[in-house]
Amino acid sequence: MRIFCGRANPTTGSVEWLEEDEHYDYHQEIARSSYADMLHDKDRVFKPMADAAVKIVEKNGFSDKIKVINKHSTEVTVGPDGDMPCRANILITELFDTELIGEGALPSYEHAHRHLVQENCEAVPHRATIYAQLVESRRMWSWNKLFPIRVQTSHGEQVIVPPSEVEQCPGAPSVYDIQLNQVSPTDFTVLSNVLPMFSVDFSKQVSSSAACHIRQFEPLASGRAQVVLSWWDIEMDPEGKIKCTMAPFWAHSDPKELQWRDHWMQCVYFLPQEEPVIQGSAVFLVAHHDDYCVWYSLQRTSPEKNESIHPGRPVCDCQAHLLWNRPRFGEINDQDRTDQYIQALRTVLKSDSVCLCVSDGSLLSMLAHHLGAEQVFTIESSAASHRLMKKIFKANHLEDKINIIEKRPELLTSADLEGKKVSLLLGEPFFTTSLLPWHNLFFWYVRTAVDQHLGPGAVVMPQAASLYALVVEFRDLWRIRSPCGDCEGFDVHIMDDMIKRALDFRESKEAEPHPLWEYPCRGLSEPQQILTFDFRQPVPSQPVRAEGSIELRRPGKSHGVVLWMEYHLTQDSTVSTGLLKPAEDKGDCCWNPHCKQAVYFFSTTLDPSAPLGGSRTVSYTVEFHPHTGDITMDFTLSDTLEDEH
Numbered sequence: 001m002r003i004f005c006g007r008a009n010p011t012t013g014s015v016e017w018l019e020e021d022e023h024y025d026y027h028q029e030i031a032r033s034s035y036a037d038m039l040h041d042k043d044r045v046f047k048p049m050a051d052a053a054v055k056i057v058e059k060n061g062f063s064d065k066i067k068v069i070n071k072h073s074t075e076v077t078v079g080p081d082g083d084m085p086c087r088a089n090i091l092i093t094e095l096f097d098t099e100l101i102g103e104g105a106l107p108s109y110e111h112a113h114r115h116l117v118q119e120n121c122e123a124v125p126h127r128a129t130i131y132a133q134l135v136e137s138r139r140m141w142s143w144n145k146l147f148p149i150r151v152q153t154s155h156g157e158q159v160i161v162p163p164s165e166v167e168q169c170p171g172a173p174s175v176y177d178i179q180l181n182q183v184s185p186t187d188f189t190v191l192s193n194v195l196p197m198f199s200v201d202f203s204k205q206v207s208s209s210a211a212c213h214i215r216q217f218e219p220l221a222s223g224r225a226q227v228v229l230s231w232w233d234i235e236m237d238p239e240g241k242i243k244c245t246m247a248p249f250w251a252h253s254d255p256k257e258l259q260w261r262d263h264w265m266q267c268v269y270f271l272p273q274e275e276p277v278i279q280g281s282a283v284f285l286v287a288h289h290d291d292y293c294v295w296y297s298l299q300r301t302s303p304e305k306n307e308s309i310h311p312g313r314p315v316c317d318c319q320a321h322l323l324w325n326r327p328r329f330g331e332i333n334d335q336d337r338t339d340q341y342i343q344a345l346r347t348v349l350k351s352d353s354v355c356l357c358v359s360d361g362s363l364l365s366m367l368a369h370h371l372g373a374e375q376v377f378t379i380e381s382s383a384a385s386h387r388l389m390k391k392i393f394k395a396n397h398l399e400d401k402i403n404i405i406e407k408r409p410e411l412l413t414s415a416d417l418e419g420k421k422v423s424l425l426l427g428e429p430f431f432t433t434s435l436l437p438w439h440n441l442f443f444w445y446v447r448t449a450v451d452q453h454l455g456p457g458a459v460v461m462p463q464a465a466s467l468y469a470l471v472v473e474f475r476d477l478w479r480i481r482s483p484c485g486d487c488e489g490f491d492v493h494i495m496d497d498m499i500k501r502a503l504d505f506r507e508s509k510e511a512e513p514h515p516l517w518e519y520p521c522r523g524l525s526e527p528q529q530i531l532t533f534d535f536r537q538p539v540p541s542q543p544v545r546a547e548g549s550i551e552l553r554r555p556g557k558s559h560g561v562v563l564w565m566e567y568h569l570t571q572d573s574t575v576s577t578g579l580l581k582p583a584e585d586k587g588d589c590c591w592n593p594h595c596k597q598a599v600y601f602f603s604t605t606l607d608p609s610a611p612l613g614g615s616r617t618v619s620y621t622v623e624f625h626p627h628t629g630d631i632t633m634d635f636t637l638s639d640t641l642e643d644e645h
Helices: 024-031 035-040 047-059 105-115 164-168 326-332 335-348 364-370 383-395 437-449 477-481 493-505
Strands: 002-008 015-021 088-092 117-124 127-136 149-153 156-160 176-178 195-201 211-217 223-235 243-245 266-277 283-289 294-299 354-358 375-379 402-405 422-426 454-461 464-474 512-514 521-523 528-534 544-551 560-570 573-576 597-601 617-625 630-638
Touching: 088 105, 105 117, 127 283, 127 294, 149 335, 149 364, 156 364, 164 383, 195 211, 195 283, 223 294, 266 294, 335 364, 335 454, 335 560, 335 573, 354 364, 354 437, 364 375, 364 383, 364 402, 364 422, 383 402, 437 464, 437 560, 437 597, 464 617, 477 597, 528 544, 528 617, 560 630
Parallel strands: 088 117, 354 375, 354 422, 375 402, 422 454
Antiparallel strands: 002 015, 127 195, 127 223, 149 156, 176 266, 211 283, 223 243, 223 266, 283 294, 464 521, 464 528, 464 560, 512 597, 544 617, 560 573, 560 597, 617 630
């Protein structure tokens, strides 16, 4: 059976109704899951853990009969006519996320102990402990706060300052989970030892009620306390002999045995405000949690004397953390990137320029004003971006200098522009609905929608964009798509086949977004321009298609193709959302840390048992469909050495 599904198109901005297979969401969920990655995690399923399970099973006389109950655990019934004839004496679970409790582990355990297991049951895993380390980090702090932005003008330096509401806002309540091992130690200063904040014994009654846990410590160095790095470990057995840890390499007991994971990473938490600390002068780090969320605060006095030891979960009240995600904060705070836009603006701005800015919550309009534009308009389609930009303009005394238009671009009227024609159309481009690099082509559709409002000889910046591709070998990311085959003696080919069928349904011909600064890879080819989009002209009515091949210049296993956009601000200035510099001799790549790149995986090279192969080229067909804004693609490994024999 076929069904109609509604979706908001991030490229065209329109709402579309598509005919899909009734199982489409099911297939997509499986295809993009990390089930395979979890089974590749040897610390979760390796022999010691299996031995621990066998010992507990034998000790409690567990039978060899297994019954699958297709219900949420809170819906399971116990009794003669229930799903379970009696309460269990062993509780085996995997309910954890990077934050440990974010998937509802505490209420699930709480319910299980009250309704499903015996009072003196054993649990596998037995215990979890959350650790924290206080650091100072300008880079990580830039993911949470808006920094002053400097603009060199003909009248001297102008500084764009954040509103007091943004400075004082505690930020978004959600954790920022990243591959902390990819953050350079030079990007932060350690202010504390690793502190065990609290533990949860899963074999005993667990509470999901809000709580706080305090650790007193003496800072290792003086500095500004800004960020808490956090992770957890679990002990599989009561004696704590078998452990699984998420510790980053500098806190790992044996860094050489570090296990790569993508389903469990490390946590970055931001303190509500940065706090100065003095080496050797004791302070208190407090871990707060409710049933699903953890957050931290720093206290200077003894908790017994501090009445604010139980603050609620931090909530953004400034709008910025609702509109901008953490990478976007980092992007806006990147002064080098801002300077590149400033230099480009200087070449296109005139004293009589009438500018129209189109990007979500962008500071481009302020740059244009400070650099001498006669009049500046900015379109903010959402209420959140409109409120935020009003605050920023007011904090910089520009509320009467820049006109905010709160409507969709296609509804723009001449009256909105005070009867003037636009001489400079600006975009970064950035839109909050974009997931894949080419979704920001929405700027092109906006340019087309406002075409009637552009004056003769109007300049569009960026003037064009190009889609680039690079064939890569991943160090680890390939594991999320790799078949498992045999897992600790268990045949899991059925799961492999299920994922393959889901991929064949559609996902094998689609790219998926990944922040590749967190996932090291080697370029096996040179970057290749695939398609170019000319923003100086409206969106064409016919598809734009490219066919060709990419030559592989370095040996390695071709795991996939990375795709990204490069925006040509002017003829001489380009901003890349992908590679920031040419790959090194060995092919190591340096990716834009503020953007997600798109990855198209080759299914034939993701099996770790497959031979290295001798592919020398990758053939491709890529097509841009202007009516839908979609980009369809097919990349195929070809010209293998085996074919020649």
